[in-house]
Amino acid sequence: MSRWTREQMAARVAQDIPDGAVVNLGIGLPTAVANHLAADKEVVLHSENGVIGMGPAPLPGEEDYDLINAGKQPVTLRPGGCFFHHADSFAMMRGGHLDVCVLGAFQVSARGDLANWHTGAPDAIPAVGGAMDLAIGAKKTFVMMEYLTKGGQAKLVAECSYPLTGLGCVSRLYTDLAVIELAGGEATVIDLAPGLTLRDLQALTPGVTLKQA
């Protein structure tokens, strides 16, 4: 069985982002999607800290710490990009003005519930940032994650055991093993990693009945 690499996963997400879309890429895995957006597509990147039209990282020596992304790394601004305050930035999410957001996850349920902010461990420091606003705000919420935990358990589950970020908000899962559409409580496999069968994936996913597209 082969797995898609993180870069392949990012490229697969990028494929599904249409020309003209306004997109927020979450911290971690989703950040890599920006490197795979085709040059002939005009995709506008939004960052929660008040910038839209974000460009790639600056050249060494050109970093400006007044111009950073949600991960607090220096970025650049594309022509047409602009700045706004935090309430406007989150109005763009909550008000449904973003087409797509791509988030990481600990768990996703077949109903599209998302858990990605807190492990719930007693000594963990809880931190939510913009995750809850993004999850429920964008027109489409994509999740990008490894299919299995380090312990080999599927992160696609019947019910999330981790604290929830949002209810019924995830429409698509992009993983190293498969791409899965979530709609109406059903999980439909759209793409499988080379050499993997639906039966193999189902065996790894005891909690959820997978359908073939």
Add this chain to the structure above:
Amino acid sequence: MIDKIVPTAAAALADVRDGATVMIGGFGTAGQPNELIDALIDTGARELVIVNNNAGNGDTGLAKLLSLKRVRKIICSFPRQADSHHFDALYRSGAIELELVPQGNLAERIRAAGAGIGGFFTPTGYGTALAEGKETREINGRMYVLESPIHADFALIKAERGDRWGNLTYRMTARNFGPVMAMAAKTTVATVHEVVELGSLDPEAVVTPGVFVQRVVPVERVATSAGGFKRAA
């Protein structure tokens, strides 16, 4: 004559009292009013309630204020960072109260306070642990959570240019929480890198009208080759 220019950060914060609620602008190091945080530390005020997106980094600024045990409660969205060890230690020992708020709710609760709104229904957080115990309502088929405004005694923010009426402009993503915090506090103190003559800020480009600002403190810029700020020391 109106003149909101105050020569030093110390003078601008001389009336901060124990128990005050203080909003501090900034997202990461962008827009962080370092000089004002240092001056807040120097006031000696205790039992503070701090409103900030984060909970301090490293050993300076807000992290130092926390380490001195001067903060009773922090209202923030993202306290967990690689170098937030002072907050982590206080939190784990139960020495600080944390009110964790989704970032958009934090911004909107602050804006609501500044706009005289008594509360608002938001879809963010519905069905999660952060909405537990809060009133909910179905509106047009969607579930919402009632959130309340966050008012403050002081807002400490970092702007770019200002005039003696308190009109402010910002620089790139350093704007972040500045404009909404300026609205929500009884006393808003803004640092600027340039004090300009009244009338010389383009009226179309003023982001925070002076009506929201009480004190303006000029501070030096620490420029990089790109003209921006170095990572906070």
